[in-house]
Amino acid sequence: MTKKRDDFTKRTKDKLKDRVNGLCSSPNCRTLTTGPHTDKAERTNNGNAAHITAASEKGPRFNPNLTSEQRKHISNGIWLCVSCSNIIDADANRFSVKLLHKWKEEAEKYAQDVLDGKVKHIPAMVLNDIYTKDKNGQNFYSRNNLTDTKGKVAKYIYDHEVDFFLTKNTVIAEILNILPETLQRVLKYFNRDGLINMEKRIINKVALKSLFKELDDCIKLIG
Numbered sequence: 001m002t003k004k005r006d007d008f009t010k011r012t013k014d015k016l017k018d019r020v021n022g023l024c025s026s027p028n029c030r031t032l033t034t035g036p037h038t039d040k041a042e043r044t045n046n047g048n049a050a051h052i053t054a055a056s057e058k059g060p061r062f063n064p065n066l067t068s069e070q071r072k073h074i075s076n077g078i079w080l081c082v083s084c085s086n087i088i089d090a091d092a093n094r095f096s097v098k099l100l101h102k103w104k105e106e107a108e109k110y111a112q113d114v115l116d117g118k119v120k121h122i123p124a125m126v127l128n129d130i131y132t133k134d135k136n137g138q139n140f141y142s143r144n145n146l147t148d149t150k151g152k153v154a155k156y157i158y159d160h161e162v163d164f165f166l167t168k169n170t171v172i173a174e175i176l177n178i179l180p181e182t183l184q185r186v187l188k189y190f191n192r193d194g195l196i197n198m199e200k201r202i203i204n205k206v207a208l209k210s211l212f213k214e215l216d217d218c219i220k221l222i223g
């Protein structure tokens with residue numbers, strides 16, 4: 001038995017990374033995987049071109065029916081941060097070939113939408129910054145206790161992505177126990193900031209989730 005590995009070429013790895021803007025492809029992560037280095041001629045990489053079906057026989061999700069070429073083909077790879085790539089290999093039953101293909105497709109769709117300007121990628125750090133300004137009263141987010149309301153609305157949209165655009169605002173306002181005008185105002189800001197796109201009926205799940213998570217954390221901190 002040979003210990004052969006069908007590794008990706010450097011070019012394939014780069015393409016996998018670039019096809020998702022260097023973000024981790026796990027829908028619960030989407031962290032940035034590249035950055036600078038203290039050596040000004042170098043860079044830091046915290047990502048991995050992971051094999052969907054393993055590169056070698058004993059690896060996770062190995063498919064003996066693939067040829068060596070198919071195994072190292074770009075279609076068998078997914079770009080993940082180091083942590084997520086360890087997790088998917090530690091429990092291959094949970095992270096099936098089908099699921100990883102779905103992640104890959106969604107991550108590339110997300111990168112495409114960001115590239116096309118349909119959604120705005122809002123890193124958690126930026127949301128933090130918005131909240132800081134908020135506390136100094138320099139920003140919409142600080143006024144009228146809207147931080148709490150925004151978190152509520154973001155969570156509602158996140159949880160109801162399928163029927164959100166089909167449900168009347170008055171109904172949603174009632175469910176959330178807020179005034180319809182308040183809901184309108186929040187949606188207007190979400191639309192402006194790329195968390196939702198009212199016209200194209202698209203929601204930015206990653207940004208919405210970071211919003212209610214960040215706000216939750218902030219509220220806990222303030223007490």
Ligand SMILES: [Zn+2]
Binds near residue numbers: 031080084085
């Ligand atoms: Zn990740």
